[in-house]
Amino acid sequence: MTSKPPLTIRLCGPRGFCAGVDRAIQIVILALKKYGAPVYVRHEIVHNRYVVEGLQARGAIFVEELDEIPAEHHNQPVIFSAHGVPKSVPETARLQNLFYLDATCPLVSKVHKQAMRHQRNGRHVILIGHSGHPEVIGTMGQVEPDTVTLIENVEDAEKYQPLPGQKLGFVSQTTLSVEDTAEIIAVLKRRFPDIEPPAAESICYATTNRQEAVRAAAPGSDLFLIVGAPNSSNSRRLVEVAERFGAKQSLLVQRASEIDFAHLDNIRTVSLSAGASAPEIIVDEIIAAFRKRFDVTIEIAETAVENETFLVNRELREVVLTPEDMEFVNGKGIPDKDK
Known part of the structure; x- marks a missing residue:
């Protein structure tokens, strides 16, 4: 054998x-x-x-x-x-x-309220997010069309020109990369020192926690698998975080059947996480698929405990x-x- x-x-x-x-x-x-x-x-x-x-x-x-x-x-x-x-x-x-x-x-609703608060206080709303995402469409739809501008990246933040004397406030999509969003906010604050932040952090706790866990597990990972759908913003951000913080390769998968085991002969460490809308049963399925082919040892990389x-x-x-x-x-x- x-x-x-x-x-x-x-x-x-x-x-x-x-x-x-x-x-x-x-x-x-x-x-x-x-x-x-x-x-x-x-x-x-x-x-x-x-x-x-x-x-x-x-x-x-x-x-x-x-x-x-x-x-x-x-x-x-x-x-x-x-x-x-x-x-x-x-x-x-x-x-x-x-x-x-x-x-x-409720955390998306909180961002809606923050955007409306900016508008109510006479500020033009800067929304940091991804064009076409349902959450962005929903947030932009809380205020009048001419009172909100979408900023997707640092380049947008550098190019944006408000009207003369216009007061500004910003919010963000809840599922963004923490690092990327921080870079965009830094540009906005440098260019517009009086820009008003949201009353509370827009990126939600779950997005932050999952990214922190992936960041901790990434170094030394031959492969980092993220369970999630291609249209899931928070799952796609986890793939980016894994690659940014040291994983040799990072992939988004929906099922174990999407993993090309034929080309995984030389791997020794696989890290595994799942986006906020991915069910645990798929994580279990992927672990079982690896157990069929490898002598698996499970190592827990936990950075926070959630009880919300x-x-x-x-x-x-x-x-x-x-x-x-x-x-x-x-x-x-x-x-x-x-x-």
Whole structure:
């Protein structure tokens, strides 16, 4: 019998679902239990197709716009995703007499309030973020179009020219690279010393914690795997952080089947983390795939312990989740297919 080569897997902590994602998934499940199927969800509730597929199997229907909801189902709930929506979306829902539940992450809602505070105090809002991301669209939609400017990188910050005498305030998307955002803010503060920061940090605790864990695990890693979807901003930032802080190679994967094991003969240390919308069951699947091929030793790289929780909508608090529901909420119950 051929012995398996040794391999150390550095398992990052924190990783995977954050409190905002946990809350959003709970809201969909609770709504299905209370109101029955179908429950409509505007946009992906979180950026992970395995979560989406699992909710679809329970009776959720995902739409991009509210006008996709059939008139005969206007009495069924429509849920707004964790990324947040522009003010125009709930206004449209009210005009169409739709019953909606808002699953916007409370930390994204906090950024919305900070942007509105800047506007209310006569400041032009600088939003640091990625064009086209649902969270950015939602935040920009909290204020008047001519009162907000999107800054994506240092070059944008260097080129931006406000109107003469214009007061400025900034906020940022919650899922950005901590280092990249700090560089952009440094440029803005150098060019505009009176620019007003947000009342509290915009980048959320979960983004910061996951990046810190990846940063700690990266040195000496032959390969760094990040579990997450290609359209997940926080997951893509983890790939960048791993490469920046010493991993020889860093890859974003959605399942174990995406790993090219044929070209991993010479690796000795693999680090592993997961974006805030990636379920733990996929992490388990990847570890199991490595165990088939290597003599695996697990090394824990934990830099923080998270215990944050966010309350669901008042309308749903009396609904009780079963143990099976909680497995799903905790990332353990995603459909087991397409491995």
